[in-house]
Amino acid sequence: MTNTPATIDTLYSINTPEGIALKLAPAGPVLRFYAWFIDSLIRGTVMFAMLWALSFFDRAGTGVFLILAFLIEWFYPVYFEIFHQGKTPGKSMFGLYVAQENASPVTPVSSLIRNLLRFVDFMPFCYGFGLICLLSNSRFQRIGDIVAGTVVLHQDTEHRVSEETTIAPVVPPVPLQLNEQQALISFYQRRPMLSEERADELAKLSGPLVGDRAAAADYLSGIGRWIIGKR
Structure with missing residues (x-):
């Protein structure tokens, strides 16, 4: 018999109209x-x-x-x-x-x-x-x-990047699968907590989607911003 570890956080999820699951953290x-x-x-x-x-x-x-x-x-x-x-x-x-x-x-x-x-x-x-x-x-x-x-x-x-952000929304250059959209939304959410170096490192793992762009993290964040509806 296996035991399922209990969670001690208070996160809960909601689904956007695009079918994206977002995790929210209520304040205690x-x-x-x-x-x-x-x-x-x-x-x-x-x-x-x-x-x-x-x-x-x-x-x-x-x-x-x-x-x-x-x-x-x-x-x-x-x-x-x-x-x-x-x-x-x-x-x-x-x-x-x-x-x-x-x-x-x-x-x-x-x-x-x-x-x-x-x-x-x-x-x-x-x-x-x-x-x-x-x-x-x-x-x-x-x-x-x-x-x-x-x-x-x-x-x-x-909070998925401040409204005052300089990152502009970017229309996805190709149709994206649901799991790909979820990955981009997750990256967009986590971006404020990552250093620029780490953000670029993770962004380049997406391969052809960013190619050899210099600002790969900004580009992916822009797509995530577009998917979530901040246009």
Whole structure:
């Protein structure tokens, strides 16, 4: 009888419309706490500065402060998640970002839902319900994430080259089999974690597909980028 080794990671796979399996790595509670703490410090600092500035306007200033504090508390994460690729400053600092469960960019509606439901996660105090929910499922989703269909992912594991990359998508010069597409997608995903020398070494193993190109790794990454739909 053989024993199957147990896995201790939390990776899960999704399939793209092209039939490509992508592995995603949900972020655990520790890094998420650190990111939340940084974001809380930023919000707190901004609110304190506003309170000091508006304190000179007596009751009118207090009213304006309460309105602005409400907007910052509830819509600070929504703004960054929608307009900064799912990353608040805290999440960006620790290599995390919010996405839909299928790895597509988080939608405005989903971002709004996951953040407005923080009051449920916070109950009965100190995010008690949220922490229990987060620890009870393999994707580390709090209640807001489950309802919104979102997940917090590790950027360094799943993020397939930054949107600001200089690598342009390349149309495959020949029809590719499914396993070939999967290999190129895997290379594209791993590229940020490889040195230039190692990336070129692996790229040249593809043989005729790259030929004697000088920038073999960039060429294959461009094809992988095209296959995954980033065109």
